[in-house]
Amino acid sequence: MARFAVIGLGRFGSTLVRSLYQAGHEVIAIDIEADLVQALRDECTQAVIADARDKTQLRGLGLKDVDWAVVSVGEHLEASTLACFYLKEMGVKVMARAVSGDHGKILEVLGVDEVIYPERDMALRLADRLSHPNLLDYVPLGPEYSIMEVAVPDSFIGKSLQELKIRNRYRIQIVAIRDALTDTLNVVPQGEDVLKDSDVLVVLGTRDDLDRFREVR
Amino acid sequence: MARFAVIGLGRFGSTLVRSLYQAGHEVIAIDIEADLVQALRDECTQAVIADARDKTQLRGLGLKDVDWAVVSVGEHLEASTLACFYLKEMGVKVMARAVSGDHGKILEVLGVDEVIYPERDMALRLADRLSHPNLLDYVPLGPEYSIMEVAVPDSFIGKSLQELKIRNRYRIQIVAIRDALTDTLNVVPQGEDVLKDSDVLVVLGTRDDLDRFREVR
Ligand SMILES: Nc1ncnc2c1ncn2[C@@H]1O[C@H](COP(=O)(O)OP(=O)(O)OP(=O)(O)O)[C@@H](O)[C@H]1O
Numbered sequence: 056m057a058r059f060a061v062i063g064l065g066r067f068g069s070t071l072v073r074s075l076y077q078a079g080h081e082v083i084a085i086d087i088e089a090d091l092v093q094a095l096r097d098e099c100t101q102a103v104i105a106d107a108r109d110k111t112q113l114r115g116l117g118l119k120d121v122d123w124a125v126v127s128v129g130e131h132l133e134a135s136t137l138a139c140f141y142l143k144e145m146g147v148k149v150m151a152r153a154v155s156g157d158h159g160k161i162l163e164v165l166g167v168d169e170v171i172y173p174e175r176d177m178a179l180r181l182a183d184r185l186s187h188p189n190l191l192d193y194v195p196l197g198p199e200y201s202i203m204e205v206a207v208p209d210s211f212i213g214k215s216l217q218e219l220k221i222r223n224r225y226r227i228q229i230v231a232i233r234d235a236l237t238d239t240l241n242v243v244p245q246g247e248d249v250l251k252d253s254d255v256l257v258v259l260g261t262r263d264d265l266d267r268f269r270e271v272r
Numbered sequence: 273m274a275r276f277a278v279i280g281l282g283r284f285g286s287t288l289v290r291s292l293y294q295a296g297h298e299v300i301a302i303d304i305e306a307d308l309v310q311a312l313r314d315e316c317t318q319a320v321i322a323d324a325r326d327k328t329q330l331r332g333l334g335l336k337d338v339d340w341a342v343v344s345v346g347e348h349l350e351a352s353t354l355a356c357f358y359l360k361e362m363g364v365k366v367m368a369r370a371v372s373g374d375h376g377k378i379l380e381v382l383g384v385d386e387v388i389y390p391e392r393d394m395a396l397r398l399a400d401r402l403s404h405p406n407l408l409d410y411v412p413l414g415p416e417y418s419i420m421e422v423a424v425p426d427s428f429i430g431k432s433l434q435e436l437k438i439r440n441r442y443r444i445q446i447v448a449i450r451d452a453l454t455d456t457l458n459v460v461p462q463g464e465d466v467l468k469d470s471d472v473l474v475v476l477g478t479r480d481d482l483d484r485f486r487e488v489r
C-alpha cells in the first residue's frame with residue numbers, strides 16, 4: 056500500500072482522495088477551505104487545513120515520504136505553481152493538474168513529474184466514443200478487469216503462444232507483445248509467435264488472475 | 273459522418289469541438305463569449321455567439337438535426353439547466369456535464385440523455401492507475417486500436433472459437449463475449465466456447481480490421 060497527498064479538494068481531488076483511501080492506501084487530504092477538509096475527515100487517513108502557497112505550512116505536513124503528491128488547486132496559477140515548486144524542493148514526486156497548455160509547460164519546467172489535463176483527456180475520449188457509436192468507453196469489461204504489462208517469464212522464452220496455452224492455464228489473454236529493445240508493439244499476436252527475453256507481455260484479466268500470472272517464473 | 277453541437281467552449285468543450293471536427297464530423301461551436309467563438313472559427317463547421325439561456329437564440333441555431341448536443345457551460349446551473357430543457361423540447365439528443373451529483377440528478381429529470389462527470393471520472397481512472405503502478409492507462413495500445421462490441425455473425429453461430437480461427441483470419445481478438453439475454457460477460461473466453469445467436473463479441477483490433485470484421489455475415 057502507498058502513501059498519497061492530495062492538495063485541493065474540488066471534484067477531482069475529493070474523488071481521488073476517496074478512491075485511493077477505499078483502495079487501501081494512506082491519503083493525506085489538504086485544502087485551504089475548512090468545510091471541504093471537514094467533509095472528507097472520515098474518508099482519508101488525515102485531513103488537514105493548509106494554504107499550499109505557504110512554504111512553512113506545507114513543510115509542516117510531513118509530506119517527505121509520500122509516494123505521490125497530487126496538486127489540483129483550481130484556476131489560480133499561483134497556488135499550484137508555488138505548491139509544486141516547494142514539493143519538488145522537498146524531493147516529493149508530484150503530479151499536477153494544468154489549466155492550460157502554458158500552465159502545463161510551466162509546471163514541467165518546475166520539474167513536476169506528471170502534468171495532467173483531465174478536461175482535455177475526457178473530451179478526447181468522448182470525441183472518440185461519439186465518433187464510434189458502438190465503441191465501448193475504453194474499459195468495457197468493468198473495473199475488475201485490467202490490462203497490465205508483465206515481463207515475459209523465463210520459462211516462456213523460446214516457446215510459441217499456442218504451445219504455452221496461456222489462456223487455458225492462467226485465464227489471462229495476451230493482447231499485445233511489446234519488444235522492449237525496439238519499443239514496437241505486436242497487437243493481436245498470433246499463435247505461432249515465439250517469445251523472446253526482451254518481450255513484455257500486455258495482458259488482460261482480472262486483478263487476481265493478473266497477480267497470479269505475475270508469480271510465474 | 274455525424275453532426276454535433278457543442279455549447280460551452282471551455283477546456284472541455286473546445287477540445288471536443290476540435291477532435292470531432294478533425295475526425296471529419298460537422299460541428300457547431302457555441303458560446304456566449306465572442307473571443308472563444310472567434311478562436312475556434314477555423315476548427316469547426318460553424319462558430320456562433322449565443323446565450324444558451326435564451327430560447328429564441330437557441331432555436332435560431334438550426335440544432336434540430338444534430339445527432340448530439342453537448343452542453344458544458346461551467347459552474348452556473350442556470351445556463352446548463354435552461355439549455356438542456358430547451359434542447360430536449362426541440363427533440364435533440366443531449367449530453368450534459370454535471371458539476372455535482374445533485375446537478376446531475378436535475379439534468380436526468382429534465383430528460384438529458386447522458387450526464388457526464390469528467391473530473392470525477394478522470395480521478396477514478398487516476399486512482400486506479402496510481403494504485404497499480406504497472407497498470408497501463410487503459411488504452412495501452414495506442415489510439416489506433418479500439419475495443420468494440422460486434423453482434424455475432426450468423427455464420428459463426430454454433431461454432432467454437434478455436435474452429436473459427438478468428439485471430440488468424442481477421443487479425444482481431446475476442447477479449448470477451450457478452451450474453452445479451454442474461455447480460456453476463458465471459459472475459460478471456462476459452463477456445464472451446466461455442467457461440468450462440470444471443471452473443472455479442474467484445475473485440476480488439478485496429479479500426480480498419482474492426483470495420484472489416486463488422487462486414488462478416
Ligand atoms: N492555496 C491553496 N491551498 C490549498 N488549497 C487551495 C488553495 N487554493 C485553492 N485551493 C483549493 O483547491 C480546490 C480546487 O479548486 P477549484 O474548485 O477552484 O478548482 P478545480 O480544480 O477546477 O476543481 P474541480 O476538481 O472541482 O474541477 C478548492 O477546494 C480550493 O479550496
Ligand SMILES: Nc1ncnc2c1ncn2[C@@H]1O[C@H](COP(=O)(O)OP(=O)(O)OP(=O)(O)O)[C@@H](O)[C@H]1O
Pocket residue numbers: 174279280281282283284285302303304305308322323324325344345346347351
Ligand atoms: N449562457 C451561456 N451561453 C453560452 N455559453 C455559456 C453560457 N454561460 C457560460 N458559457 C460558457 O461556457 C463555457 C464553460 O464555462 P467555464 O469555463 O466556466 O467552465 P468549465 O465547464 O468548468 O470549463 P472547462 O471545460 O474549462 O473545465 C465558458 O466558455 C462560458 O463562456
